[in-house]
Amino acid sequence: xxxxxxxxxxxxxxxxxxxxxxxxxxxxxxxxxxxxxxxxxxxxxxxxxxxxxxxxxxxxxxxxxxxxxxxxxxxxxxxxxxxxxxxxxxxxxxxxxxxxxxxxxxxxxxxxxxxxxxxxxxxxxxxxxxxxxxxxxxxxxxxxxxxxxxxxxxxxxxxxxxxxxxxxxxxxxxxxxxxxxxxxxxxxxxxxxxxxxxxxxxxxxxxxxxxxxxxxxxxxxxxxxxxxxxxxxxxxxxxxxxxxxxxxxxxxxxxxxxxxxxxxxxxxxxxxxxxxxxxxxxxxxxxxxxxxxxxxxxxxxxxxxxxxxxxxxxxxxxxxxxxxx
Numbered sequence: 458x459x460x461x462x463x464x465x466x467x468x469x470x471x472x473x474x475x476x477x478x479x480x481x482x483x484x485x486x487x488x489x490x491x492x493x494x495x496x497x498x499x500x501x502x503x504x505x506x507x508x509x510x511x512x513x514x515x516x517x518x519x520x521x522x523x524x525x526x527x528x529x530x531x532x533x534x535x536x537x538x539x540x541x542x543x544x545x546x547x548x549x550x551x552x553x554x555x556x557x558x559x560x561x562x563x564x565x566x567x568x569x570x571x572x573x574x575x576x577x578x579x580x581x582x583x584x585x586x587x588x589x590x591x592x593x594x595x596x597x598x599x600x601x602x603x604x605x606x607x608x609x610x611x612x613x614x615x616x617x618x619x620x621x622x623x624x625x626x627x628x629x630x631x632x633x634x635x636x637x638x639x640x641x642x643x644x645x646x647x648x649x650x651x652x653x654x655x656x657x658x659x660x661x662x663x664x665x666x667x668x669x670x671x672x673x674x675x676x677x678x679x680x681x682x683x684x685x686x687x688x689x690x691x692x693x694x695x696x697x698x699x700x701x702x703x704x705x706x707x708x709x710x711x712x713x714x715x716x717x718x719x720x721x722x723x724x725x726x727x728x729x730x731x732x733x734x735x736x737x738x739x740x741x742x743x744x745x746x747x748x749x750x751x752x753x754x755x756x757x758x759x760x761x762x763x764x765x766x767x768x769x770x771x772x773x774x775x776x777x778x779x780x781x782x
Contacts, residue, residue, distance in 0.1 A: 490730030543616035569646035624700035689718040
């Protein structure tokens with residue numbers, strides 16, 4: 458029962474101090490960086506692209522998550538009753554954390570299609586299709602989060618704090634579709650993109666540098682995603698297994714681990730902003746190179762491409778007779 462998940466006051470105060478040390482910089486930098494990113498993607502970029510649609514959605518999810526963090530800290534460390542405020546904050550938090558994962562997954566899929574299938578990408582990708590997919594995911598996730606909170610309200614006494622030791626099989630659905638399946642997709646897409654980029658032969662030193670930068674960006678994004686989100690979702694899975702096995706003794710330690718690893722997962726709100734910077738910089742560099750390169754080829758080739766990187770990829774394939782993996 459509740460004794461299985463109880464944490465002594467001294468330890469809980471230590472966790473609170475750790476949360477404050479982590480979240481104060483995350484909130485400070487996160488709001489500034491995401492506000493700047495939102496302004497750039499809304500006002501400074503001229504044309505709508507698939508990447509811009511996904512990045513803008515990612516900024517929105519990160520802003521909502523940052524907004525909910527002060528409330529989450531308070532609810533975690535105080536026995537706040539389940540009321541309308543609690544319901545609203547939980548809805549915001551548990552809608553936007555999976556949404557940020559889904560959007561990162563969509564970015565990985567979009568990058569995979571653009572690089573692996575540059576000629577088919579024109580029909581498979583468009584800003585409108587990206588917006589439609591994001592809209593559908595928002596609707597599905599909001600509905601799921603609403604009914605998930607409604608279901609949990611009847612079982613818990615305090616906001617956010619999971620004191621019941623009964624296994625919730627809905628948790629297995631949430632972590633499977635909310636993390637493990639997206640993780641498999643992201644790893645697959647990232648590995649294939651990395652393999653493809655490593656096989657490409659550049660025609661100039663500058664092109665080589667761009668391919669190396671793209672490799673680093675894909676690799677870093679994959680590492681950051683895995684490091685930030687894996688610990689919390691693996692720990693939630695361990696808690697579910699312990700509850701099914703009726704193992705009381707490890708549950709208090711698991712509860713501590715969940716609070717600590719939640720901090721790590723929420724740091725991603727701040728780290729995403731650096732991804733915005735590198736993605737925008739990469740896009741500008743590819744644009745400048747592709748514009749000059751593609752102009753030499755479009756007059757003699759009837760190729761219609763929707764991104765500079767696709768143009769470079771297609772020309773590179775034609776020059777060196779590479780075949781997609």
